[in-house]
Amino acid sequence: ILNVEQSPQSLHVQEGDSTNFTCSFPSSNFYALHWYRWETAKSPEALFVMTLNGDEKKKGRISATLNTKEGYSYLYIKGSQPEDSATYLCAFMAGANSKLTFGKGITLSVRP
């Protein structure tokens, strides 16, 4: 069983604060790392798929980095807004024909 760890488990920030989350995964047999955003009462939606060491991806105020050698990825949210409140999931893939292993998620709550 692959171990995908996310920290912190939950985070409460004020509107306008910037925040970041960590996803740790096995550094051997890396194929891809995914980030998903999961709003309450909705389904998870893909944010990023990252495959190369050193990848940096950005979507609006949200960005992510990837370090496959040390087995971690960071997700950054700049200037958090209440609509950013959601659970953020990372998922690790060990090979082209393997399945995703999800972390338990980080729940972000942004106070207006």
Add this chain to the structure above:
Amino acid sequence: DADVTQTPRNRITKTGKRIMLECSQTKGHDRMYWYRQDPGLGLRLIYYSFDVKDINKGEISDGYSVSRQAQAKFSLSLESAIPNQTALYFCATSDPVETQYFGPGTRLLVL
């Protein structure tokens, strides 16, 4: 119209009953998955299928079975439901780079 649909969206059943959860997709993807979500445990994989003739167990397959009737359909069965199968169930498909597209979820309560 939604690309990945699940029926039913909510279901209440009794211990020992057989139930089936259906999933359909219009994305043309080969790969389909069934997950369950429990509070504090994230998403856990039950079964997955990479094409019509392929069925694979996930990390928590005991008590479940699946059927991949066609590329577009993947159904999950609980042969004899038990209360600890009460959960939120998600079906998903994936594209060639494995981005997952989730259905709306089925909330199941086993009494």
